[in-house]
Structure formats: structure tokens, C-alpha cells
Amino acid sequence: MSVGVLAPADSAGAQLAAQLGLPLLDAAPATGHYLVWERERLALAEVGEKARVEVDLIEGAQAHRRKFGGGRGQPVAKAVGLKSGNTPTVLDATAGLGRDAFVLATLGCTVHLLERNAVACALLADGLRRGLTDPDIALIVSRMRLEHHDARQWLPEQGQPASYDVVYLDPMFPEPDKRARAKKDMHAFQSLIGGDADADVLLAPARKIARQRVVVKRPRTAPWLAGVKPDFSFDGESTRFDAYLPLRDA
Numbered sequence: 001m002s003v004g005v006l007a008p009a010d011s012a013g014a015q016l017a018a019q020l021g022l023p024l025l026d027a028a029p030a031t032g033h034y035l036v037w038e039r040e041r042l043a044l045a046e047v048g049e050k051a052r053v054e055v056d057l058i059e060g061a062q063a064h065r066r067k068f069g070g071g072r073g074q075p076v077a078k079a080v081g082l083k084s085g086n087t088p089t090v091l092d093a094t095a096g097l098g099r100d101a102f103v104l105a106t107l108g109c110t111v112h113l114l115e116r117n118a119v120a121c122a123l124l125a126d127g128l129r130r131g132l133t134d135p136d137i138a139l140i141v142s143r144m145r146l147e148h149h150d151a152r153q154w155l156p157e158q159g160q161p162a163s164y165d166v167v168y169l170d171p172m173f174p175e176p177d178k179r180a181r182a183k184k185d186m187h188a189f190q191s192l193i194g195g196d197a198d199a200d201v202l203l204a205p206a207r208k209i210a211r212q213r214v215v216v217k218r219p220r221t222a223p224w225l226a227g228v229k230p231d232f233s234f235d236g237e238s239t240r241f242d243a244y245l246p247l248r249d250a
């Protein structure tokens with residue numbers, strides 16, 4: 001999949017398009033998705049949709065969650081086992097727009113993020129770049145390291161013991177994800193990524209490299225990933241976090 005970047009030819013957006021190996025557009029395409037450089041940031045647009053998708057860790061929902069989200073009391077924090085005396089290192093193998101990873105980094109975790117979709121990766125990299133320039137969150141963002149990889153290949157290549165306490169998986173749910181559908185601004189992202197229908201294969205290699213646990217985020221009523229019963233679960237309002245203990249080769 002190749003999307004273009006709509007940006008003035010002499011802008012930082014045009015340079016970014018070149019770095020990403022994406023075509024530079026001088027007008028929006030007739031159909032589909034495209035990236036747009038405006039207000040010195042990268043955003044995803046979809047023809048026919050007004051809302052843009054961008055990664056903003058400094059203001060808006062992420063800032064609100066950082067200040068008032070409930071700290072270690074949040075289900076995602078409990079699910080990864082964050083507590084006094086345990087600040088796990090996390091591999092977020094399905095990074096998306098980095099929102100969960102940012103929450104965990106805010107709470108002190110070092111997070112290595114993998115994202116296979118080039119557009120999602122570009123949006124997130126741009127959000128991290130801006131975050132690093134903000135004095136309030138630069139330290140948090142410095143705990144997040146993003147790489148463009150497909151975890152299906154990457155996870156099985158890691159040796160044991162791995163350097164992650166927790167592997168975190170949040171693949172897009174194959175059926176329309178009620179969480180994302182409810183939010184208009186996420187529509188373009190959801191329609192670009194589609195459902196991560198191949199996500200079942202991530203569970204076993206993730207359990208081999210996690211030192212403490214694997215956490216899988218699912219819609220509350222969704223079936224277990226790969227049909228495997230978790231060792232324990234944490235229920236959020238619309239979301240469930242299934243936790244699996246490590247598996248070691250005999």
C-alpha cells in the first residue's frame with residue numbers, strides 16, 4: 001500500500017515524504033487515504049472524511065489522560081503489573097498510534113514499539129518527534145523507541161531470555177471495533193488498517209519472550225486471542241485485558 005503526502009514542495013513535509021519514500025502530492029487524490037502536512041505535522045486523511053488522524057501526545061486526549069487518567073489505577077497499568085517495586089519493561093508489538101504505550105511510558109515504563117503499517121509508523125514517529133521537543137513530556141517520550149517491523153517475523157527471531165518483562169498486544173479486532181467506530185476521528189485509521197485478522201500467531205512467540213506476562217487488549221466481549229484461555233483478565237468499561245504467563249521451551 002502506498003499513500004502520498006500532500007505537502008508544499010519546499011516544506012519539511014516534502015522532505016519527510018522523501019525520507020519515507022512516499023510520493024509527494026500537489027492535490028488530494030480522488031479516492032482513498034493520503035497523508036497531509038499541515039500545521040508542521042503529519043496527519044492521515046481519507047477522501048470524504050473531514051476528520052484527520054494524527055498523533056498528538058502534547059495536547060488533547062493524551063494530555064488529559066496523562067494528567068487525570070488515574071495513574072497506576074488504570075486497567076492497562078494493572079494489566080501489565082505496574083505497582084510499587086515493579087515498573088516493567090514493555091514490548092508493544094502492535095503500536096498503532098502509541099496511546100497505550102504513552103500511558104505506560106508516563107508511568108515510568110520503558111517501551112519498545114513495533115508497528116508494521118508504514119503510514120501508522122510515520123504518524124507515530126511524527127508524534128514522538130514533536131513530543132521530544134516539549135519540555136513537559138520529553139522525558140516520557142524518551143522512554144519510547146519505535147521501529148517499523150512486522151511482529152510476526154520479529155518476535156520469533158528474538159532469543160531467550162528476552163529483555164522485556166511484558167509483551168503487549170492490541171491488534172485491531174477483525175469485526176468493526178466498537179471502540180474505534182465510536183470515535184469519528186479514528187475512522188480513517190480504522191479503514192486504512194482494516195482488521196488484523198492474522199493476529200492469532202503473535203500469542204505463542206510473545207509468551208516465549210516475555211519474562212513476566214503477555215497482555216492482550218480486546219473488546220470486552222471478544223473471544224480470546226488464538227482461542228487460548230488467559231491466566232487472568234482485567235475488565236475495563238468496553239475493553240478487556242487478558243494476561244498470559246510466559247511459556248518456555250522445554
Ligand SMILES: C[S@@+](CC[C@H](N)C(=O)[O-])C[C@H]1O[C@@H](n2cnc3c(N)ncnc32)[C@H](O)[C@@H]1O
Nearest residue numbers: 094096097098099100116117150151152170172
Ligand atoms: C488497534 S491498533 C493499536 C492501538 C494502540 N494500542 C494504541 O494505543 O494506539 C493495532 C495496530 O497494530 C498494528 N499491527 C497489527 N499486527 C501487527 C504486527 N504483526 N506487527 C506489527 N504491528 C502490527 C496495526 O498495523 C495497527 O496499527
